[in-house]
Amino acid sequence: MPTYVYQEILPDGSDGEAFEYIQRMADEPLKTHPKTGNPVRKVFHSPNVSSKYTEGSTKNKLSDENVEKNGFTRYEKDKVTGRYHKTAGKDKRAPDVVDANKLKEIQKNGLI
Known part of the structure; x- marks a missing residue:
């Protein structure tokens, strides 16, 4: 209501x-x-319509260019091999391909 x-x-x-x-x-x-x-x-007043978390703004914030600009690295899982491939990020310490166990180790060490 x-x-x-x-x-x-x-x-x-x-x-x-x-x-x-x-x-x-x-x-x-x-x-x-x-x-x-x-x-x-x-x-009477204008309705409170949030535009902060719209689908478009979220998509823009998570774009490859924005991820790289803010110093993050993104990995996406390959459904066939179960390995993670880097899709965004310029950190040379972050490998291009990582298996799931290696990714957990990297996260534990604070690299990503």
């Missing part, structure tokens, strides 16, 4: 408490504050 923001209107006409209220979209808007009984008005 959506959360709506309401602003309490005090008896002197000034703004009182702003509060959130969860209600169905089909419900009538509140006319009075649930606790004080004072009149309220619905506050």
Whole structure:
């Protein structure tokens, strides 16, 4: 259910408490504050739409160029051989092909 923001209107006409209220979209808007009984008005504001973790931004952050630019190395597993092949990264200490046991050893030593 959506959360709506309401602003309490005090008896002197000034703004009182702003509060959130969860209600169905089909419900009538509140006319009075649930606790004080004072009149309220619905506050309209832009929705909070996150663009930080969209599919496009994640794909861009994990691109080969961005991985290399930030000093990381990426390995992808070959499904046939079970070995890992370097697909991004310029660190000369990181080998081009690694088997699973060797990769665990490298990770343990802090190279990747």
